[in-house]
Amino acid sequence: xxxxxRIVPHGTNFPFVANRTKAFxxxxxxxxxxxxxxxxxxxxxxxDFRGGILMEIKTEGPADIxxxxxxxxxxDLGEVAIQEFGGENEVLIRIxxxxxxxEEQLLAVEAVKSSLGDKVDYRRTEFVGPTVGAELIEAGxxxxxxxxxxxxxxxxxxxxxxxxxxxxIALAHDxxxxxxLFALNGHEFNLPTVAAILTIAGYSINDTVVVFDxxxxxxxxxxxxxxxxxxxxxxxxxxxxxxxxxxxxxxxLLAIYFFGGAxxxxxxxxxxxxxxxxxxxxxxxxxxxxxxxxxxxxDEEDEDLGAPxxxxxxxxxPKD
Numbered sequence: 557x558x559x560x561x562r563i564v565p566h567g568t569n570f571p572f573v574a575n576r577t578k579a580f581x582x583x584x585x586x587x588x589x590x591x592x593x594x595x596x597x598x599x600x601x602x603x604d605f606r607g608g609i610l611m612e613i614k615t616e617g618p619a620d621i622x623x624x625x626x627x628x629x630x631x632d633l634g635e636v637a638i639q640e641f642g643g644e645n646e647v648l649i650r651i652x653x654x655x656x657x658x659e660e661q662l663l664a665v666e667a668v669k670s671s672l673g674d675k676v677d678y679r680r681t682e683f684v685g686p687t688v689g690a691e692l693i694e695a696g697x698x699x700x701x702x703x704x705x706x707x708x709x710x711x712x713x714x715x716x717x718x719x720x721x722x723x724x725i726a727l728a729h730d731x732x733x734x735x736x737l738f739a740l741n742g743h744e745f746n747l748p749t750v751a752a753i754l755t756i757a758g759y760s761i762n763d764t765v766v767v768f769d770x771x772x773x774x775x776x777x778x779x780x781x782x783x784x785x786x787x788x789x790x791x792x793x794x795x796x797x798x799x800x801x802x803x804x805x806x807x808x809l810l811a812i813y814f815f816g817g818a819x820x821x822x823x824x825x826x827x828x829x830x831x832x833x834x835x836x837x838x839x840x841x842x843x844x845x846x847x848x849x850x851x852x853x854x855d856e857e858d859e860d861l862g863a864p865x866x867x868x869x870x871x872x873x874p875k876d
Contacts, residue, residue, distance in 0.1 A: 568795060572839055573788040573847070579840035583729055590736025597739045602746030603682070605693050609651040609664055612680035613672065618644040624672075631667050658683070696750040700731065703754055707761050715768055718849035723764050726842035730760050730834050737829050748823040756830030763801075763838040767794050771843065775853040783850070787843050795839070802835045 603610045621638055624647065628636045634652040641648035649668065654660040661683050669678065704727060711720035734753055738745050770790040778786055806828060813824035 568792050569788075570792060570795075571788060572791045573784045573844050576840065576844035576847070579844065583837070583841055586736070587729060587732050590732045590739070593736045593739035597742070599735065599739055599745040600742050601693075602744040602749075603650055604746045605690075605696075606653070608653040608683070609649075609661055610680070610682040611649040611651070611665070611668060611678065612641060613647050613649065614677040614679055615645045615647065616675055619647045621647070624649075627671055628668060631664075631671060633664050633667065692747065696747070699750065699754060700757070703757050704728070704731075707757065711761075711765070711768070714765070715772060716851050718846060718851040719768050721849065722842045722845040723761060723768070725845060726764060726837040727757055727760055729837050729841055730756060730830060733833050734826055734829055738826070743822050743825060746822065748820075749826050752823045752826035752830065755827060756834055759805075759831060760834030760838065763798055763835060764842045766797065767791055767838055767843055770794050771846070779853060783847055787846060791839055791843055798835060798838065802831050805831055 619640065621640065624638050625636070628638070628649065628651075633654065635650075636652075637650040639648050640646065651664060651668070654664045665681055665683075704724060707727060708720045708724045711723045731753055734756060738749065767790055770793055771787060774781075774786050774790050774793075778789075781789070809824050809828045809831065812820050813828060816824060
């Protein structure tokens with residue numbers, strides 16, 4: 557028979573909490589670097605946010621991207637970005653918004669079609685105005701702030717306010733670093749990316765809640781154990797579940813990133829980074845931060861069950 561796969565060996569006792577200072581220094585540096593990249597490079601907002609013209613075409617054979625850039629650049633339409641979109645004969649054309657009304661945008665589309673001719677299959681043509689783009693930015697930011705607020709309230713009611721604050725700090729760390737990643741590599745930041753960030757928030761908080769739940773359970777079991785030992789025990793007890801869930805999710809996301817085409821690449825990239833950094837923050841940031849806020853152990857009067865793996869004096873063993 558096959559043995560079950562274990563990424564984390566049984567009985568692992570890695571000193572996560574003892575290494576919290578190194579983790580905090582790394583996290584602070586990561587957040588500061590992300591802010592710096594956002595301020596210096598900015599985000600490469602997609603057409604969803606900036607406004608402009610988006611055209612998807614299909615050529616008869618492999619597209620000659622340099623020739624297309626030269627051909628459309630001669631139309632004097634401003635910034636024109638051209639990239640392969642899926643297959644070698646599928647091309648995505650982005651044209652900056654033209655000055656004027658909708659009529660000027662339509663004239664720009666007609667100019668492109670006249671230049672490329674009838675040998676090209678025009679599969680999609682879209683126009684996003686600057687007002688809509690500004691509204692989408694505002695709606696995206698409100699969605700993220702609303703999600704963070706709802707998560708804080710949920711954790712507060714389920715646990716205590718200290719848990720909510722730590723979860724929110726870890727979550728902000730994940731989201732800010734994702735913004736920093738996109739500012740670093742210049743990938744397009746669009747509505748699918750916002751959706752990915754909201755998904756990251758949900759995934760990260762799920763990981764954090766699993767560890768918090770074990771912390772609360774161990775509060776009742778080990779009343780005389782120091783907080784540092786108890787938090788470290790809780791992380792190690794949930795480590796196998798956390799890593800296995802992240803590993804299997806990453807397998808699917810890597811497949812989407814490499815084989816899903818250009819449409820899903822930015823979404824998958826944000827999700828891949830979010831899974832990695834979210835798992836890290838749940839283990840190295842959220843739980844160790846509790847040491848500084850000193851949450852209550854609860855009012856239960858259960859006796860300390862002793863060290864893990866032992867049976868307290870007078871307690872019955874496992875029933876058949």
